[in-house]
């Protein structure tokens with residue numbers, strides 16, 4: 423799933439190749455991805471792309487005073503195409519949700535792999551009317567994300583720190599992968615209650631969140647949309663690396679599985695050497 427660094431890089435990439443272009447046509451073969459109908463997505467035709475911004479994990483293209491807001495969710499992606507076929511795509515079937523043709527023949531496809539159907543596209547007059555955008559908490563790369571602000575979010579919270587870091591209404595843009603990386607870097611168990619963190623742990627957590635995201639943005643910046651996934655994967659130390667050695671201590675990276683996703687951690691670095699109970703497994707054994 424694209425998180426803050428990848429969405430930031432996509433925004434930056436589009437600023438370079440789409441801003442200033444006029445939308446020639448919009449095809450929406452995956453009608454279910456459209457979450458708004460007024461104004462219709464076809465009303466973008468003839469308008470020029472003025473800016474591309476990011477809100478948390480949402481991409482926001484300003485198009486002639488309207489906003490094309492995209493949430494890629496877990497399996498969605500934006501494919502930039504130097505040359506798009508002019509024939510209209512077939513409706514309904516396949517991964518293509520929305521295709522935006524630009525005036526020079528280039529454009530982009532918004533696609534979703536698999537059957538999840540969580541890619542969401544909105545055409546609105548103000549990006550903040552999109553419920554997911556309206557709910558967003560502090561952007562961790564903004565000036566408001568101070569150590570005191572993080573301490574405030576964590577104080578008195580009984581939820582596990584992993585849940586707090588990935589709650590978009592608290593911190594906007596951090597997801598499953600980068601939260602695993604941050605917790606590993608700090609040496610915290612993902613299940614530690616957020617309110618129990620010592621002052622010194624909060625200080626380190628703050629520093630590591632900012633550093634991890636800035637580094638990922640720096641590595642991803644300037645890459646074409648098609649290269650971002652590989653770049654993200656190559657920069658990860660524990661996330662998605664179950665069974666492989668921890669790059670710091672050599673212990674085996676383990677995972678905890680949930681219904682539709684899993685988190686990864688290093689027992690030696692994060693949980694005093696104790697493997698965490700796999701909740702899916704524990705439930706089966708009850």
Ligand SMILES: [Zn+2]
Pocket residue numbers: 668669670671672673688689690691692
């Ligand atoms: Zn380790």
